[in-house]
Amino acid sequence: SPLKLPRFLTYTKNKGVSRALQYQNVLKGVDFGPDILPLVGTDSLTNLGVSDGDAIRLKSLAADWWKSPEARRRSEPVKRPIEPDSDEEAPPAKRYRFEKRWPDDQGARTLFGSGTKEIDDGAEPNNFTWFYHCEIRNMMVELPSHLEPILDGEDPADFDADY
CATH class of the missing domain: 1.10.150 (DNA polymerase; domain 1)
Structure with a gap:
């Protein structure tokens, strides 16, 4: 889809x-x-x-x-050369800006990622809230509570330390 x-x-x-x-x-x-x-x-x-x-x-x-x-209607197949031209660069992947905020103004951290994923049902509740930069509103918006970011090469659980 x-x-x-x-x-x-x-x-x-x-x-x-x-x-x-x-x-x-x-x-x-x-x-x-x-x-x-x-x-x-x-x-x-x-x-x-x-x-x-x-x-x-x-x-x-x-x-x-x-x-x-x-x-x-079926999608048209994407035609690609057998040997890619080495002078051409692939377009950069879309990156999203996320912000991890702790309650009572204890701090925040900005991170970047490729999207979001569902949180495991058995996951422990966080002592922070995830936000993402909404391009339409041009502001940081709280992520729905059942989602967490997919960070660039990092696991969101690695950032549990308070600031």
């Missing part, structure tokens, strides 16, 4: 969600695709920076989209 997200967002833009394409990185970062959007709480989407109205529209259009020809 991640391959279908850009097509779904283009579909929703054509159906009136004017900022749909701006949500692609945010939705991809938390693995929300058109297959599960109807199951995602509206609050989870608004916490990611999606406006209330757009959250409702995206959720309702997801079911319609799956029945549309756009959803059933």
Whole structure:
């Protein structure tokens, strides 16, 4: 379904969600695709920076989209040269800015990562809160409590020391 997200967002833009394409990185970062959007709480989407109205529209259009020809259309295969040109560089991977904040202004730490993942059900509660930089709002926003960042080469558990 991640391959279908850009097509779904283009579909929703054509159906009136004017900022749909701006949500692609945010939705991809938390693995929300058109297959599960109807199951995602509206609050989870608004916490990611999606406006209330757009959250409702995206959720309702997801079911319609799956029945549309756009959803059933196969992706064009990406044609790549057999021998990649050594002068060409691959585009950099998308990086997200996260901030780990401790309660009562005990401190904070900024870290970077590639996205988020679900927290294990048996994980112990944290004595801190994760935030991420929302490009749409241009501010730090609290991550939903069931998610944690995937940090660049680091395990979030390695940063439990208080400052």
